[in-house]
Amino acid sequence: MSIPFFPPDLFEQDREVLLDLLHRIGTAADQRFILGEHTARFEHLLRTELPAEDVITCATGTSALTLTLRAMGVGPGDEVVVPAFGCAPLASTVAELGATPVFTDIRPHTMVIDPDLAEAAITPRTKVLVPAHLFSIMADMPRFTDLGRRHGLRVLEDSAVAQGAALGGKQAGTWGDAGVFSFVQVKSFGMPGEGGAVVTDDAELARTVRMLRNHGQDGRTRFLHHRIGYNSRFDEIQAAFQLHRFDGLAARLERRAQIADYYTARFESLVDAGIQPPPAGRDGRCFYVYTLLADRRDELRAHLRARGIETHVYYPLPLPHQPAFARFAPPGQRWPRAESAAARILSLPVHPQLSDAQVELIADAVHAFAPSRPLVRQEAR
Numbered sequence: 394m395s396i397p398f399f400p401p402d403l404f405e406q407d408r409e410v411l412l413d414l415l416h417r418i419g420t421a422a423d424q425r426f427i428l429g430e431h432t433a434r435f436e437h438l439l440r441t442e443l444p445a446e447d448v449i450t451c452a453t454g455t456s457a458l459t460l461t462l463r464a465m466g467v468g469p470g471d472e473v474v475v476p477a478f479g480c481a482p483l484a485s486t487v488a489e490l491g492a493t494p495v496f497t498d499i500r501p502h503t504m505v506i507d508p509d510l511a512e513a514a515i516t517p518r519t520k521v522l523v524p525a526h527l528f529s530i531m532a533d534m535p536r537f538t539d540l541g542r543r544h545g546l547r548v549l550e551d552s553a554v555a556q557g558a559a560l561g562g563k564q565a566g567t568w569g570d571a572g573v574f575s576f577v578q579v580k581s582f583g584m585p586g587e588g589g590a591v592v593t594d595d596a597e598l599a600r601t602v603r604m605l606r607n608h609g610q611d612g613r614t615r616f617l618h619h620r621i622g623y624n625s626r627f628d629e630i631q632a633a634f635q636l637h638r639f640d641g642l643a644a645r646l647e648r649r650a651q652i653a654d655y656y657t658a659r660f661e662s663l664v665d666a667g668i669q670p671p672p673a674g675r676d677g678r679c680f681y682v683y684t685l686l687a688d689r690r691d692e693l694r695a696h697l698r699a700r701g702i703e704t705h706v707y708y709p710l711p712l713p714h715q716p717a718f719a720r721f722a723p724p725g726q727r728w729p730r731a732e733s734a735a736a737r738i739l740s741l742p743v744h745p746q747l748s749d750a751q752v753e754l755i756a757d758a759v760h761a762f763a764p765s766r767p768l769v770r771q772e773a774r
């Protein structure tokens with residue numbers, strides 16, 4: 394038996410719906426394929442469900458970051474505090490605007506940006522704080538919103554992978570001055586294509602983002618360009634498909650969380666054997682991935698592969714160690730927790746199509762690699 398990391402039949406249940414939408418939108422009289430009624434309804438649905446004052450869909454999660462940073466006025470000379478461990482757009486979107494990403498180390502177990510270190514990284518040039526939710530765990534948003542208030546900084550909440558999570562009852566994406574989502578297939582509300590969204594209660598920010606996503610036009614007068622913008626528009630077929638799939642989102646996330654609960658319960662006995670599961674619990678969590686820390690990560694990965702179980706390493710390098718971002722790594726500075734995480738991190742399959750038998754098989758295979766020892770456990774490593 395082989396267990397792929399991504400389900401081979403991701404959208405199988407909705408295949409007929411997608412084909413029907415393709416036909417209906419493709420043959421409709423108005424021939425509207427971007428930013429039409431389906432996009433408007435999808436934005437309305439997200440606004441209502443979060444809730445948030447405004448949701449602006451756009452071409453990708455990366456673009457959602459760019460549009461928001463631009464609307465916040467980020468440019469040359471500005472600094473933006475970002476995690477040292479995460480995906481490339483956290484740094485590239487800032488750098489593309491001529492600003493400087495200031496890499497900040499993470500908390501060792503949860504691997505999300507450390508608010509104390511973020512505060513220490515603030516300088517007179519800092520304009521925006523970008524906490525990112527990653528590896529199933531939301532960043533400490535109460536601390537970051539407080540930091541933003543106390544230092545007069547804007548908070549851009551990267552919730553690209555955390556749609557559907559809530560911390561203390563407040564939805565991911567609604568904590569910052571703005572939040573972003575990504576709908577690329579691996580994310581929590583993934584779809585068969587590219588898409589993103591900006592979430593905000595700030596009407597002025599929303600107006601600017603709306604303009605920037607469509608070449609600086611205001612949505613009323615065509616070919617009147619108020620600002621230099623982007624092409625970052627949303628697709629009508631995808632919007633209609635997401636409207637259809639939204640109903641099943643909670644159940645899919647619940648299945649993921651159940652699998653994660655099971656893994657964590659099974660792996661808690663392996664800490665002394667060098668395998669550390671994420672903290673147990675559901676608050677502020679979204680299991681788009683299930684991520685372990687393993688001292689012998691590469692060996693564990695090979696062991697699982699030999700048993701037909703595919704895993705992934707997000708991410709093999711801290712951002713400041715990437716050649717592309719090396720010029721933003723101050724000489725001599727280290728990010729020891731990010732470095733340790735990059736060497737030990739491993740993600741297991743957690744998609745909702747997994748059967749209970751497959752989930753047990755994966756947990757058994759991890760145990761076979763690192764038998765738990767009945768030693769006295771070290772708490773709170």
Ligand SMILES: *Cc1c(COP(=O)(O)O)cnc(C)c1O
Binds near residue numbers: 453456479551575
């Ligand atoms: C995926 C991701 C993005 C970018 O989203 P895309 O839709 O792939 O452009 C941004 N931030 C984080 C944390 C992500 O995981």
